[in-house]
Amino acid sequence: MIQPKPVSFVAPVVGAAGAFAGLLVGTAQGVPLLGVVAGAALTAALAFLWLEVFRKERIARWITFLGFGVAGFAIGGLMGGVIGLAFGWLFGWFIFWLGEGRYRAKLPPYTTPLQVFYHFLFRVICGLIFFFLITPIVVVMPLSFNAEDFFTFTPEMLRLDPAGYSLKHYRDFFTNDDWQQAMWNSISIAPVATLLSVSFGTLAAIGLSSEHVPFRRPIMAILISPMIVPLIISAAGMYFFYSRLGLQGTYWGVVLAHAALGIPFVIITVTATLVGFDRSLTRAAANMGANPVTTFFRVQMPLILPGVISGGLFAFITSFDEVVVVLFVGSAGQKTLPWQMFTGLREQISPTILAVATILVTISILLLTTVELLRRRSERLRGMSPG
Amino acid sequence: MSDTTETTESGPVLSADGTPLKRSLRRALRAQKMRALALIAPLLIFVLVTFIAPIADMLFRSVENQIVSNTLPRTVVALQDWDADSGELPSPEVYEALYDDMFLAAEAKEHTRLGTRLNYEQTGISSLFRSTGRGVDDIGEDHVDALEDLDEAWEDEAFWYTLMTGGEGAEPNTALLEEQRRRLADLTSDSFAGEIGFVPGQAISELLPQTARAYTAFALFTVIADEDVVAEEEPWEAVKVALIQDLKAGADVAGYDGPGAAELVAAQQMVADLPPIDFKAAFLAEDEDWGAIENWKTIQVYSPEFTSGYFLNAVDMQKGPDGPEARPENQQIYIMLFQRTLFMSLVIMGSCILLGYPIAYLLSNLPVRTANLLMILVLLPFWTSLLVRTSAWKVMLQQQGVINDTLVWLGIVDDASRLVMINNQFGTIVAMTHILLPFMILPMYSVMSTIPPSYVRAARSLGATNWTAFWRVYFPQSVPGIGAGSILVFILAIGYYITPEIVGGTTGTFISNRIAYHISSSLNWGLAAALGSILLAAVLILYWAYDKIVGIDNVKLG
Known part of the structure; x- marks a missing residue:
């Protein structure tokens, strides 16, 4: 059913999209109504021109792309040029996507036009939701290179003027004692807490996944509870209880608290890995004379290692990202990175926070990639199809 | 070979080592369970200690209310019989008990904590406790001065020490010492364990019960909290006031033959001529809020060791004379x-x-x-x-x-x-x-x-x-x-x-x-x-x- 569509259908649709784009450009220039009319007229005319007069797709799309870019540059400088190029590419593609009927390529041939419309409406809504999900994180990144101490885009930044950008917030992060101290505290607390929760958690997960465990459900409920109980309640309880033990305000108090918070993640990921674990492998090893310790380290551990590592990463990020508990259990000597960010956000607003945020997002992207690769490796090892 | 086959057919099935298979299997299952539990145990204990115990502690704190009875132990007991609805202030005994409790609390600087606590329930109590804590050592001043004017021995640390120990070889009253240890430990939440180089004498603490009580508390506090030596420190005013009260109550000092007996007889004669110490008037002079029935009502209502007050507060209610009642509109949040x-x-x-x-x-x-x-x-x-x-x-x-x-x-x-x-x-x-x-x-x-x-x-x-x-x-x-x-x-x-x-x-x-x-x-x-x-x-x-x-x-x- 991929067949060219009549221009009487394509031109109005493209014109409507053009009217919307024209509205954006027009309002920015202070003439919204003119923008709507001009945008609609221009794009509809283009659709007519390319589909009826000059139907050579490759050349036509290049002309649209470059033409819009030049027009944008003439109106709004460098940034206008970039936006113009984007619009040019978009409309060039849109005209031929509609005109050639390619939009029906992945739909069943019997779908009615209304169904096609709903299908794409749904896609657009999903796109907006994804936009909502990702924009806040993306917006932070360019802002962290702001040359001013503002939390918003300056005119220089919007003009893509190099003077509007600088690394000074990063420099501040790497030279300011408060931030450096906070970073070192985070780095010295998180790995120890992770080590504790991974070593205890892995053992317990292996115990929990054996066939006959008395009181399995209540034990599981207790072990998972640190993830469910609101952090403020955990923090309050730990504050009261650790003060009694003299652990409040100490390094070990924070480490123990964070280890407890990380345990559910280790339990969940490791038990999930163990579900697919073939028990006959350990039996075979025992049969061949390996003692339980050897069996564990040589046979079972390599197979569940991906789960253990991703559980560890979860535990690490839990500790690294945790602020409520450390706020109460720790003292000024245990001020971690999130704590410093929290005080920064509440009291003295400094864009250094955005630089830190960008660094943390980069770290999370790296961690996310690692976990994803580990998950695939684990599924391959256990003979499942890589998802 | 044929024997085994026969037993197997008639009796229970046996495993390789000769035990019945059923038992052997059960044992294996139990071993498996134990192994699983042994693997889980370290983590379970870890979570119980680092996470569940804090939560339990928090739940306990939401009903715990020992601060009133720990800080004002005698007052709480004396106040039990007071009828809040009678419209009259508590009896003079209550004020006397309050003096005893308040003096020690002020020395340990715990009275402000209690004031803060009670202030959640009745605004103004915090400042009442604060001002009283500053002035509590002036109460009974005239009587103490009279005592010290009578004989300089009453200002002498060593004399007091010998008087209260009952002299060399006197029978010690360790029960009283331990009782006061507990009282101080409850009051300050610190440990008051350890040797203090002082034990009250049995005879003297029977003769002068209040004095012995006050002096023992003083001795414990001096040694453990202030890290001084008992025999080298002059007792607090509260000890002297307690002595005056004991003597006025008609202690039989004439029949006593331990050290300081002569000074005690002389002091009793002198004290008999003085008017009794009016604690009630003294407290009212310190702060007239001690004459407010509302404040006493609050102390009485919150004197039990456990309270539902915090929970009532958490749902915008408060304890009233007739059980729980809603808080005023403007306090409901x-x-x-x-x-x-x-x-x-x-x-x-x-x-x-x-x-x-x-x-x-x-x-x-x-x-x-x-x-x-x-x-x-x-x-x-x-x-x-x-x-x-x-x-x-x-x-x-x-x-x-x-x-x-x-x-x-x-x-x-x-x-x-x-x-x-x-x-x-x-x-x-x-x-x-x-x-x-x-x-x-x-x-x-x-x-x-x-x-x-x-x-x-x-x-x-x-x-x-x-x-x-x-x-x-x-x-x-x-x-x-x-x-x-x-x-x-x-x-x-x-x-x-x-x-x-x-x-x-x-x-x-x-x-x-x-x-x-x-x-x-x-x-x-x-x-x-x-x-x-x-x-x-x-x-x-x-x-x-x-x-x-x-x-x-x-x-x-x-």
Whole structure:
């Protein structure tokens, strides 16, 4: 059913999209109504021109792309040029996507036009939701290179003027004692807490996944509870209880608290890995004379290692990202990175926070990639199809 | 060989080592269970100590109220018989007991803590305790001066020490010493164990009970808290006042033959001519609020060791003379806060369903490769630091923030009337919806990807419209995913602290912000614990429901 569509259908649709784009450009220039009319007229005319007069797709799309870019540059400088190029590419593609009927390529041939419309409406809504999900994180990144101490885009930044950008917030992060101290505290607390929760958690997960465990459900409920109980309640309880033990305000108090918070993640990921674990492998090893310790380290551990590592990463990020508990259990000597960010956000607003945020997002992207690769490796090892 | 076969057939089946197979199997099973428990035990103990014990401690704190009976032990006992409704002030004995308790509490600087505690219930008590603590050593001043003018021995540390020990070889009264140790330990929450180089004599403590009591407390405090030597320190005024009271009460000093007997006889004669010490008048002179029946009522109502007062406070009620009663309108905030927390969590849950459902549907119906790629867009926010996402929303929503700037740039909003989107409920709801959305999408996705597409196709081929096929066939199968995601999001939302604190302002805060305030600012820990217990109960009910519906081991991450 991929067949060219009549221009009487394509031109109005493209014109409507053009009217919307024209509205954006027009309002920015202070003439919204003119923008709507001009945008609609221009794009509809283009659709007519390319589909009826000059139907050579490759050349036509290049002309649209470059033409819009030049027009944008003439109106709004460098940034206008970039936006113009984007619009040019978009409309060039849109005209031929509609005109050639390619939009029906992945739909069943019997779908009615209304169904096609709903299908794409749904896609657009999903796109907006994804936009909502990702924009806040993306917006932070360019802002962290702001040359001013503002939390918003300056005119220089919007003009893509190099003077509007600088690394000074990063420099501040790497030279300011408060931030450096906070970073070192985070780095010295998180790995120890992770080590504790991974070593205890892995053992317990292996115990929990054996066939006959008395009181399995209540034990599981207790072990998972640190993830469910609101952090403020955990923090309050730990504050009261650790003060009694003299652990409040100490390094070990924070480490123990964070280890407890990380345990559910280790339990969940490791038990999930163990579900697919073939028990006959350990039996075979025992049969061949390996003692339980050897069996564990040589046979079972390599197979569940991906789960253990991703559980560890979860535990690490839990500790690294945790602020409520450390706020109460720790003292000024245990001020971690999130704590410093929290005080920064509440009291003295400094864009250094955005630089830190960008660094943390980069770290999370790296961690996310690692976990994803580990998950695939684990599924391959256990003979499942890589998802 | 044939023998074994026969026994096997007639008797129980035997295993290789000759024991019945049944028992052998049972033993193996038990060993397996023990091994599993042994693997779990370290973690279980770890979680119990580092996590469950703190929670239990918090629950205990929400009803604990030992501070009144620890700080004012004798007053509380003396006050038991007072009838608050009689409209009369407590008897002079109560004021005398109060002097005894207050003096020690002021020395240990614990009276201000009690004042702060009681101030939560009755405003003004804090300053009452504070001022009284400063002036309590002036009470009975004239009598003490008269005693010291009579004989300089009453100002001599060594004389007092010998008097109270009862001299060399006197029978010691260790019971009294231990009793006072406990009293001080309860009062200060510190340990008062250890040798202090002083034991009251049995004979003297029978002769002068109050004096012995006061002097022992003084001795313990001097040695353990101040790290001085008893015999080298002059006793407190309270000890001398206690002596005067003992002598006035008609102690039989004439029949006493221990050290200092002569001075005691002389002192008793002198004291007999003095008027009795009027503690009530003295306290009223210190602060006239001691004449307010309301204050005494508060002390009496909050004297039991356990109280429901914090919980009543947490639901906007207070203890009245006739049981619980509602607080005045202008002091009611917690019910409103709980309602707001509930309402906002529901709104956040609802918007997460609205936004999460299309995404989960799209992801589970796309080819695996594309779905995995788009999944990154869901997982990236999930993995990004909470503080980063919260600061991002602060950047976006501010009056000078990205959204407002864009709207102004586009001319949709006038520069002078920028939208207020932060420090209110809107800001909290938007930011938390964004933060919790992955927790809705992931469970929905894992349920939806197990729904076979053939069902919808079958419905379509039987003539159902798009909408019917979705609503009658697909949607019911996706409900478990909605349920799992909703409970998870609701549980997480109801206890959120950081995001409301930063973007919530005053109208967008949750009950957890109030808990944090009571822990770190107002220091009303009991109320914080009571609010926390109520919140915890709500979460545990939801947790239980989640376990029933989804099963806690079916939680998936990433």
